[in-house]
Each structure stands twice: as C-alpha cells, then as structure tokens.
Amino acid sequence: MPNDLIAGFLSRCETELSLLFEEIDGREEANFRKVMEAFEAEQIAVRHFTGTNGYGYDDIGRDALERIYARIFGKEKALVRPSIASGTHALAVMFFGLLRPGDLMLSVTGDPYDTLSSIIAPSADREEGSLADYGISYGSVSLLPDGKIDYETLRTALRDPKLRVAAMQRSRGYAWRASFSTEELNACADFIHSLRPDVIVALDNCYGEFVDPVTDVLTADIFAGSLIKNPGGGIAPTGGYLVGREDLIDRCAKRLTAPGVGSEIGSYTPGYRLFYQGIWMVPHAVAQALKCAALFSKVFASLGFEVNPDPFDDRHDIIQAVQLHSEARLVSFCKAVQSASPIDSFVSPEPWNMPGYTDKVIMAAGTFVGGSSLELSADAPIREPYTVYMQGGLTYVHGKYAAEKILASFLEEGLITEEQLKE
Numbered sequence: 001m002p003n004d005l006i007a008g009f010l011s012r013c014e015t016e017l018s019l020l021f022e023e024i025d026g027r028e029e030a031n032f033r034k035v036m037e038a039f040e041a042e043q044i045a046v047r048h049f050t051g052t053n054g055y056g057y058d059d060i061g062r063d064a065l066e067r068i069y070a071r072i073f074g075k076e077k078a079l080v081r082p083s084i085a086s087g088t089h090a091l092a093v094m095f096f097g098l099l100r101p102g103d104l105m106l107s108v109t110g111d112p113y114d115t116l117s118s119i120i121a122p123s124a125d126r127e128e129g130s131l132a133d134y135g136i137s138y139g140s141v142s143l144l145p146d147g148k149i150d151y152e153t154l155r156t157a158l159r160d161p162k163l164r165v166a167a168m169q170r171s172r173g174y175a176w177r178a179s180f181s182t183e184e185l186n187a188c189a190d191f192i193h194s195l196r197p198d199v200i201v202a203l204d205n206c207y208g209e210f211v212d213p214v215t216d217v218l219t220a221d222i223f224a225g226s227l228i229k230n231p232g233g234g235i236a237p238t239g240g241y242l243v244g245r246e247d248l249i250d251r252c253a254k255r256l257t258a259p260g261v262g263s264e265i266g267s268y269t270p271g272y273r274l275f276y277q278g279i280w281m282v283p284h285a286v287a288q289a290l291k292c293a294a295l296f297s298k299v300f301a302s303l304g305f306e307v308n309p310d311p312f313d314d315r316h317d318i319i320q321a322v323q324l325h326s327e328a329r330l331v332s333f334c335k336a337v338q339s340a341s342p343i344d345s346f347v348s349p350e351p352w353n354m355p356g357y358t359d360k361v362i363m364a365a366g367t368f369v370g371g372s373s374l375e376l377s378a379d380a381p382i383r384e385p386y387t388v389y390m391q392g393g394l395t396y397v398h399g400k401y402a403a404e405k406i407l408a409s410f411l412e413e414g415l416i417t418e419e420q421l422k423e
C-alpha cells in the first residue's frame, strides 16, 4: 500500500493531467488508423511470421514488414532488420551508406547523441573505422540559446561544395533542449533542399516515432532508429530500421550487407511475428509512455525541480528530463525505478563506464527486452546538474508505480520533505 501522503499527491497530479491524457488518446487513435491501413494494404497473414534460414532470398515476412514501415512513414522504401544491432548501428549504416571520401557531413541540430561521436570521431581521438578514418569530414551548426535551429549560420554552412549529408536529430538525447516537432524538422529539411537540392537530409529519429502524428510525413530524405525504442512497441526483440528515398535505402542496404545483394538477402530463423505485433502496438505503447513522461514531469515540477519538457509542453519525443541537483537524488531515483521494474527488481544499479559514452552513466532498466527504452527506464550521465532522463513505460500504471517508489525513497532518505507533498 502506498503511503497516503504520496497517493494523495499523485492523485492531484493526475487530475490536473486529465485533459492532456485525453489528447494523447486522440493521437493514439489517429496513429493506430495509419498502422491498420498498412496492415490491410499489405494483406498481412500468418505466413508472414514464418522464419527463414540461409541467404533469405524471397523472405516474404521480411519484405512485407519493410513495406509496412514504408507505408506507415509515407516513404518509398525501408530496411527493417533484426541484424541491425542497435540505433547507433542503424545510424552508422545510414551515414556510411550515404557518405564517400572527401564528403562533408554537417550536423544542423548541434552535436549529435553521445554514441555518434565514435562514428564521426573528428580529429583528436580518431576512432578506427570512423567516418574520419575514411576521409569524411564533419561540422556542426550549434543550436541557438533558445534551442532552435540557427538558420543564419546554416545558410552559410550550406555553401560548402563538399557538403553531402545534412544530419538532424529529433530527440533531446542527453541534452537539455527541446525535441523537434515534425513541422520544425520539415521546415529545416525544406530550407536545405531549397538551397542545396543535391544535399541529402538524414534524420536520427530515435525516440520520436509516433509521438507526433505519423500521418504528417517527414520531408527528410532518409531517417533511422532502433526497434528496441518506439517502433518495436516493446515487443520486437532486437533490430533497427531505415526509411526513405528508394535510391538512398538501396545505398545503405549495400553497406548493411554487400554491394550486389543489398536488401535482397538476410534471413531470420525465429520468424517475424514479434516485429509485426510490435509495430502494431506502437501507437498504444507510445501513448502510455507519453502519459508516464507527463506524470513524471508534473510530479517533479510540483516538487520544485526543473523539468524538460514542462508537463503541458508539446512533446516530440518520449524523454522526460529532470534536474535533480545532487548525485544522491539521481542515484536514489534510478535505484527506485529499478526496484519498480518487473525484471531484476532486486538489483541495485551503480554508476559505470559504458562503451560509447564519455561520462560515467547510471541506468535503471529492468526490462523484458535488454536495454529497451520504450519500457520504463531511467538513465543519467554522472555530471552537473545531475539530470536524470527517464523514458518509456509500456503501461501507464507502471510509471505511476515507479513514481510512488521514487517519492517513498526520497522521503525516507530526506531528499524531499513531507511538506512538499502536502500542498
């Protein structure tokens, strides 16, 4: 039984969120219709679930799944593969597929997500096999102080004849900024296309899928993400995807497998049911995650912490950041989320050095799919101002259960006072 004080506090937060929750339900319905249309158009049947082996020529489950993704996202072609090991891998396939020696890649939304620095590896710490290692240069246009795209600097940067790929990132990642709406991303992609029709606009779409209405098609030429985030629906066991213009997807497929075979090969013996069921569940799962994020935002804003986004801000990814201003609170937060997890609830997470990240990171993820962050999870690089990033929640009640545990730990450890919950 939750402590009465905590239960009362959470119930007041929920009441204030009720209209927002209705809005989220409305968006779920619109997104669900789009998914259903794709399933109907492709006449998905049980035979599509069948696994294959060997080369995987004529793998109908794989091919129809890729057409479903292309239809849902309104693009020409998709690569959806269990053999793509993570979001970072999908992005690496995209950038290595698109760029050639001598080319310039320009990140137009500031420096990208932490794990991409090893892919890019500008000058000093040259990573073996990075873009830099292949003679591909990198530049970035920092975001303006208000977190928006700096169009003036971008206009100048677009004059560089070596520029081949303009990269955008929708989600905040581990940065204290807003995520970008489909409208903002499209305005930027259109601006780049109008000045440089030869430049490919490539988007890191991680955490953003199905948050904005999927009916609003992205005008980026190609985008990529992870199947253990949004588009796996919490059900896909592994994998990544790329969606976009056919010629570009074909180029990336040649990088993923080999020139000459591209997307024609690739088998998967366990079968594809979980990928179909996953993408079918996404509208609902993302809606649940958005409700969890809104609850966390409301709870911590009410306690006086700085949150990003604010509870009623428009959301364009599923991440909720909270500045906790002390390592003790950050660790307590993550331990409580872990203890509220269905898997490994008895494990206590500790800060550690994770491959691909520069600072130590603490992670709470007691998930059915290892590392899945559409399932309720929290992580934080151990650095000032001790910002925790929480995301996911396949069911809203799970998020609420975790919020209860965090508040109970904070009270017990004197990290908040009873007065703060009374209001």
Ligand SMILES: *Cc1c(COP(=O)(O)O)cnc(C)c1O
Pocket (backbone or CB within 6 Å): 086, 087, 088, 089, 113, 115, 169, 171, 172, 173, 204, 206, 207, 226
């Ligand atoms: C998670 C994430 C990635 C990397 O995905 P992994 O699956 O962790 O490799 C890249 N970019 C953004 C914005 C992300 O959120």
